[in-house]
Amino acid sequence: DGGITQSPKYLFRKEGQNVTLSCEQNLNHDAMYWYRQDPGQGLRLIYYSQIVNDFQKGDIAEGYSVSREKKESFPLTVTSAQKNPTAFYLCATTRTGTVYGYTFGSGTRLTVV
Amino acid sequence: QQQVKQSPQSLIVQKGGISIINCAYENTAFDYFPWYQQFPGKGPALLIAIRPDVSEKKEGRFTISFNKSAKQFSLHIMDSQPGDSATYFCAASAGGTSYGKLTFGQGTILTVHP
Numbered sequence: 433d434g435g436i437t438q439s440p441k442y443l444f445r446k447e448g449q450n451v452t453l454s455c456e457q458n459l460n461h462d463a464m465y466w467y468r469q470d471p472g473q474g475l476r477l478i479y480y481s482q483i484v485n486d487f488q489k490g491d492i493a494e495g496y497s498v499s500r501e502k503k504e505s506f507p508l509t510v511t512s513a514q515k516n517p518t519a520f521y522l523c524a525t526t527r528t529g530t531v532y533g534y535t536f537g538s539g540t541r542l543t544v545v
Numbered sequence: 546q547q548q549v550k551q552s553p554q555s556l557i558v559q560k561g562g563i564s565i566i567n568c569a570y571e572n573t574a575f576d577y578f579p580w581y582q583q584f585p586g587k588g589p590a591l592l593i594a595i596r597p598d599v600s601e602k603k604e605g606r607f608t609i610s611f612n613k614s615a616k617q618f619s620l621h622i623m624d625s626q627p628g629d630s631a632t633y634f635c636a637a638s639a640g641g642t643s644y645g646k647l648t649f650g651q652g653t654i655l656t657v658h659p
């Protein structure tokens with residue numbers, strides 16, 4: 433949506449597996465964010481990156497990892513250390529130094545089987 | 546102090562009625578307050594936003610009311626329509642090192658009956 437592509441739309445993970453969620457953008461935005469959405473809890477920030485090769489932990493980073501090797505891409509890995517990974521994951525972008533023009537992708541729904 | 550508390554958790558309104566969703570915050574450094582609308586299976590989309598130097602902002606049927614002294618803000622949807630049925634999130638952002646990060650409320654599921 434709006435120049436942000438998240439894939440896959442649905443993802444199933446077995447216990448003990450690592451999985452990687454993709455987020456690609458063509459908006460030329462510097463900043464990228466990963467949020468986790470659970471019913472009744474709103475959106476919680478996992479990781480964010482304001483520039484290539486740099487990223488910071490958000491409020492619930494434990495059990496997750498990210499990389500930012502390219503401006504266009506900000507993949508999120510859900511590791512086996514994440515005890516309750518079943519959730520809807522949203523990627524967002526914006527220009528660095530502003531919250532205006534905050535654009536979300538369509539999300540990936542991850543389910544542990 | 547970073548929390549934004551949103552209520553109600555769910556809301557049912559008849560077509561043509563007024564929908565009101567409330568949010569409260571503690572962090573006085575927050576200086577930007579957007580509302581997002583989310584349809585099932587989609588990402589949130591910006592609906593309307595306000596800064597604390599004004600008490601009200603209106604865009605079409607959507608109005609934000611802001612009370613700085615009470616640290617509260619609310620979304621009013623006038624003449625609610627079935628197409629407004631969605632989840633609504635309030636959010637807030639502060640400047641400084643937190644710039645660019647949004648803190649979201651818990652969300653309100655709005656259902657508008659025809």
